[in-house]
Amino acid sequence: MPGQPEPPPLALARAVAGELAGLAWAIGGSLLAWRYGVEVSPADLDIVVAEADFDAVSARLRRHMRVLPVGADPRYVTRRFARWEDPVGRRLDVMAGLGVRRGDHGDFVEFRPDATQWFGGLPWMPAENWVRIYRLLGRPDAAARLQRCVSTFAWTVDPSAGGTDQPRGSKPGNARRNAS
Numbered sequence: 001m002p003g004q005p006e007p008p009p010l011a012l013a014r015a016v017a018g019e020l021a022g023l024a025w026a027i028g029g030s031l032l033a034w035r036y037g038v039e040v041s042p043a044d045l046d047i048v049v050a051e052a053d054f055d056a057v058s059a060r061l062r063r064h065m066r067v068l069p070v071g072a073d074p075r076y077v078t079r080r081f082a083r084w085e086d087p088v089g090r091r092l093d094v095m096a097g098l099g100v101r102r103g104d105h106g107d108f109v110e111f112r113p114d115a116t117q118w119f120g121g122l123p124w125m126p127a128e129n130w131v132r133i134y135r136l137l138g139r140p141d142a143a144a145r146l147q148r149c150v151s152t153f154a155w156t157v158d159p160s161a162g163g164t165d166q167p168r169g170s171k172p173g174n175a176r177r178n179a180s
Contacts, residue, residue, distance in 0.1 A: 007034060009045040012090040013122050016045075019060045024050035024113035026123040028130050029093070033142070035119070036127055036149040044091040048111045048125060054080045054096040065092065075137060077106030100136040107136055 009031045029046025033039035049057050058067075065084040068091070079097025086092070099106035109129055116123040127150045134143035 007031070007042050008090050009042045010034075012045045012086060012092060013047075015086070016061065016092065017122055019063065020057060023053040023056055023060075024111070024116075025053065025057060026111070026113070026116045026125040028125040028133075032124055032127060032130055033146055035124065036146060038142070038145045038149055044093060046093045046095070048098055049094055049096050050111060050113060051079060051096040054094070057094055058082060061092070061094070075101055077101050077108075098133070100133065102136070109133055109136075 013027055013031065025047050027045065028048050029044075030039045030042035031045055034042045061067075061084050065086050068083040068085050070081065070083045077099040078095050079099065080095070082094045084092040084094065096111070097108060098111065099108040101107075109132060111125070115126050117126060118124070127146055131143050131147045131150065134140075134146065
């Protein structure tokens with residue numbers, strides 16, 4: 001929101017954006033939910049990358065961040081995952097081939113770089129992807145809150161306008177979404 005400091009995960013996204021230039025990645029998770037006014041205080045930065053770019057993303061992050069050990073989470077069948085931490089303690093989760101376990105198989109959410117939405121100079125996953133992910137994770141309340149925001153606020157993507165998207169249907173209370 002204007003006048004308030006940006007959350008640490010957003011500052012981290014801005015910090016790594018230059019390092020990841022030219023690679024296919026986009027912001028998701030709680031920071032994306034924050035952008036839509038659903039999450040009050042995102043704890044970390046979640047990005048999804050193209051599977052073909054995972055090793056290159058890791059090599060670039062390794063220049064300024066350290067990889068953290070991660071235990072297996074039985075809810076996920078994500079093909080590639082790494083957790084990173086920068087020198088000031090901000091955490092970044094990098095996922096490629098994002099999948100959620102559904103019984104004896106995985107339900108995968110395709111990352112489509114061509115569907116990336118640019119806002120504030122940063123790439124964002126379509127919120128609809130995270131509505132689906134929250135549902136798959138058994139978080140129906142988070143999915144419903146994000147779906148309501150997505151349904152009442154439309155974005156048009158216009159990369160020719162300086163790499164930012166242009167809000168349509170703006171109304172009071174959407175100040176966070178209008179800030180870049």
